[in-house]
Amino acid sequence: MPSTKARVRQRAFTRRRFIQSSAALGAPWMLHPAQAATTFEAYTSVTSAKPGETLRFFARDPAGSTLLPTSCVLEVSRFGAPDLTVLHTTIAVYKQSVPSDASVNGCRWPAVYSLVVPTTWRTGLYYASFGTGAKACYVPFVVRPAQRRAGVNVLVQIPVNTVQAYNNYGGKSLYDFNSTGGVRASSVSFDRPLIDPKAYGFDGWTSTFVHWLEAKGYGVDYCTSIDLHREGATLLSSGYKLFMTAGHDEYWSLPMRQNLDAFVAAGGNAAILSGCTSYWQVRFADSTNRSLVCYKSAADPSTNPATKTINWRSLTPSNPENSTFGLSFFKGASWTSSYPRPQTPFVVRQPAHWAFAGLSFSQGASFGAGYVGYETDAADFRTSLAGQFHPTGLDGSQATLRILAQADASDWNARAQAYGLPGEQSGYGAVAVFSRGGSQGTVFNAGSTDWVYGFTPELNGQAPTPLSLITQNVIAKLSATFSETAEVRRWSNNPGSPTPSCYFTIGAEVPAGKPQLEGTAFVALAAPAANTTPVYRFHSTFDSALSGVRFHYATDPNYLATLGWVLEGVAFHAYASQTPGSVPVYQFRRSDADGRMVVVFSTSADLGAGWTADGPAFFVPAA
Numbered sequence: 001m002p003s004t005k006a007r008v009r010q011r012a013f014t015r016r017r018f019i020q021s022s023a024a025l026g027a028p029w030m031l032h033p034a035q036a037a038t039t040f041e042a043y044t045s046v047t048s049a050k051p052g053e054t055l056r057f058f059a060r061d062p063a064g065s066t067l068l069p070t071s072c073v074l075e076v077s078r079f080g081a082p083d084l085t086v087l088h089t090t091i092a093v094y095k096q097s098v099p100s101d102a103s104v105n106g107c108r109w110p111a112v113y114s115l116v117v118p119t120t121w122r123t124g125l126y127y128a129s130f131g132t133g134a135k136a137c138y139v140p141f142v143v144r145p146a147q148r149r150a151g152v153n154v155l156v157q158i159p160v161n162t163v164q165a166y167n168n169y170g171g172k173s174l175y176d177f178n179s180t181g182g183v184r185a186s187s188v189s190f191d192r193p194l195i196d197p198k199a200y201g202f203d204g205w206t207s208t209f210v211h212w213l214e215a216k217g218y219g220v221d222y223c224t225s226i227d228l229h230r231e232g233a234t235l236l237s238s239g240y241k242l243f244m245t246a247g248h249d250e251y252w253s254l255p256m257r258q259n260l261d262a263f264v265a266a267g268g269n270a271a272i273l274s275g276c277t278s279y280w281q282v283r284f285a286d287s288t289n290r291s292l293v294c295y296k297s298a299a300d301p302s303t304n305p306a307t308k309t310i311n312w313r314s315l316t317p318s319n320p321e322n323s324t325f326g327l328s329f330f331k332g333a334s335w336t337s338s339y340p341r342p343q344t345p346f347v348v349r350q351p352a353h354w355a356f357a358g359l360s361f362s363q364g365a366s367f368g369a370g371y372v373g374y375e376t377d378a379a380d381f382r383t384s385l386a387g388q389f390h391p392t393g394l395d396g397s398q399a400t401l402r403i404l405a406q407a408d409a410s411d412w413n414a415r416a417q418a419y420g421l422p423g424e425q426s427g428y429g430a431v432a433v434f435s436r437g438g439s440q441g442t443v444f445n446a447g448s449t450d451w452v453y454g455f456t457p458e459l460n461g462q463a464p465t466p467l468s469l470i471t472q473n474v475i476a477k478l479s480a481t482f483s484e485t486a487e488v489r490r491w492s493n494n495p496g497s498p499t500p501s502c503y504f505t506i507g508a509e510v511p512a513g514k515p516q517l518e519g520t521a522f523v524a525l526a527a528p529a530a531n532t533t534p535v536y537r538f539h540s541t542f543d544s545a546l547s548g549v550r551f552h553y554a555t556d557p558n559y560l561a562t563l564g565w566v567l568e569g570v571a572f573h574a575y576a577s578q579t580p581g582s583v584p585v586y587q588f589r590r591s592d593a594d595g596r597m598v599v600v601f602s603t604s605a606d607l608g609a610g611w612t613a614d615g616p617a618f619f620v621p622a623a
Helices: 004-011 014-025 160-166 202-216 225-236 254-265 412-418 449-459 466-478
Strands: 041-044 054-060 070-078 084-093 111-116 124-130 137-143 154-158 187-189 220-224 242-247 251-253 269-274 280-284 291-293 346-348 381-383 389-391 402-409 427-435 442-445 486-492 502-505 516-524 533-540 550-552 565-574 582-591 597-602 612-621
Touching: 041 124, 041 137, 054 084, 054 124, 054 137, 070 111, 084 111, 124 202, 137 220, 154 202, 154 225, 160 225, 160 251, 160 280, 160 291, 202 242, 202 449, 220 225, 225 251, 225 254, 242 449, 242 466, 251 254, 254 269, 269 449, 269 466, 389 402, 442 466, 449 466, 486 565, 502 597, 516 565, 516 597, 516 612, 550 612, 565 612
Parallel strands: 154 220, 154 242, 242 269, 251 280, 269 442
Antiparallel strands: 041 054, 054 111, 070 084, 070 124, 124 137, 187 291, 280 291, 346 402, 381 389, 402 427, 427 442, 486 502, 486 516, 533 550, 533 565, 582 597, 582 612
């Protein structure tokens, strides 16, 4: 990972990159893909409101008068497929001054319009437009439901924190590159207009994702980052099965993470279609949640080490974002230059996984070239002999993380330098999924900011891309109660030998003796679940712990101990008998010339000559 200084240097190119992404798509649902310079400037009192709550608008006409009002058309539309205009009126707007401290303390203009959100307005992403033509400006906000709608299992978060972090209205943002004097602020206010909603993600990632959801007819409710921070515990406990966020959700508070973690621990699921997710910890200055604080250094005066506004993994104690999301930018890559990004694809490593259902992928198939980046997230990994990638857990990722596909962007920095560009971050992008087991839910992570841009061909009337189809699989699976299985990995001291010394684990650690990772032997459950029983791991007393391994699901683990086997503990959980959706794991054995017995386990019913099949040892969920 680059230093903060290097990262800020990279960000100097970020704004051009965002604009290029949106404009290059040429998508008809973009709010203003070719918008001219605006005249009116406006913002709202809150980022979201429920029906019955009041939302106030503040605006000014820089070219107007402080005494005589300018007549301004105010129109509010719900963003969808198609858009729906829900309010059209005319208001009076005066010239207002911009305080010198507007970036940090807000503009403090008088309200020009107060709106009590009608009960007839559906939850969704809305835009208020002030003026028409070249004088127009656009102010996004969210209408969230008064309560979870009946039958709606999906809650979609609009990442407003990141939008405000990059906004430099009044001269300052949370970045040096677009702040006056090249010095960033340590806090920024929501009480100011957005310089350009298009440049900071609303008219790009967010609009693409929301339009796709609406066009596909998904019944979802909407909220913002601040809602997850302020009332996420109540919001997420109201019956939703799936939480989703997309694009560039970079700035998270501790309550946001805690609320999502609690939701998943209680059986909820999450789909992260974002890159550089939760890279920075933030907090809010007070209970109004209108001032976003992020020092990005040890200069943060907070006396609580858990809420220092720095990288999560730099906290004391460390709290890496991987533990919540599975992946992080720590091992990811970035391409911030306006120079064309390398067409690096995702390469499939687990083609039989449910996320790839209906895609007919084979091992090593590729997809998504052009949609990997501009920032990606990944996990520290090691490669098996079978070419699969498995997490090491050294970066905070869960040992149960399954890396389904991976993009190799390890040459991005070298490519950028060859073009004479400033340095980029080399790394990887990963598509991954994990569950902590038991009754806990599942987290799917697409690991790329531009994942949702993979929906644009379908929105433009073309065939859906694999990214769209994978997302549909994810929504179908995770909008119901579901817990992902864990990989049982097979290690060997002498791979390829007819008499290998084997070790099986769902952990990420390298076993004693440092055997080589051969790949996934089968999948199982990392923790107890309904109708499962613990599977105990034993090794023989006449050999090392890496050979003669046996698994046993009997309720009395002492049974094998009486036959000369040493109990090591519970290896994982499985079914003792055939269960719908499960497959048998067979036990095979053979004896070496020196009398050493070798036992292996496989979902294959036949390992060939020399092996004796003892029949199904237990049953595990199908992959």
